[in-house]
Amino acid sequence: MNLDVKWHAGSPSPRADTAPPIQVHAYADDTWILRQNKAIHYEAPFMFLLAGESRCLLLDTGATASAEYFPLRATVDSLIGDRPLVVAHTHGHGDHVAADAQFADRPDTVVVGRGRDEVASFFGLDWPASGIFDLGDRVLDLIPGPGHHEAAVVFYDRRTELLFTGDTILPGRLIIDVWDDYVATIDRVLAFCETHPVSHVLGCHVEMSRERGDMYPIGSAYQPDERPLQMAVDDIRAIRAALDVVDGAHGVHVVDDVIIFHLSVHVH
């Protein structure tokens, strides 16, 4: 298992970018981290593919629908062949679900809906209580995580001890839609981390540079000095402390290395 990867962080001239539309990193022989090229969409979301004995799980489908510009289905098929697949989402915002339709006609494939009821029903969750999902000899814990998005879920893979936190926890803007839900989610995730070993915390975007508290402008297609994707449980503790400082106030708050967007209008 390794995160020894140099993520492609865009290009000063995106039209001349020659990198592939999707960067694939094999974290392990059954675990892949994918990133959409910023030249295709500035959001450059990360996606995650996990293989179990009986089925695979794809978390998120990126920011672009077109298979011509963003061949996610072909990329996934090149990694797992025709094995059964569940396509689910860290949350239902547009830059995480755009290529869902590429999987609509894939055999032995389920695309989970984006709403809270659909997510809870498919995974058998008694929201917001945690649940489990078994890929076949590979058990995941699912922690409902509303606050950034009402149907957000944090996934924990017992095999790799990776924690997938979507846009709820990431090296970038923490965009809080419902404050109390978000605080409760961070508390729930931290409580989980107290009793489970976590190798890395993986969000779905990198928006910050290596300088503490510094964010690239929204819409950046080139981030030459971006920080690594992975975070640690201590970073979640820092977020929890920053929430206490901000205490629900609206606005943009930079608390040391934590950037909180709590706006009165809804932002995706």
Ligand SMILES: [Zn+2]
């Ligand atoms: Zn996002």
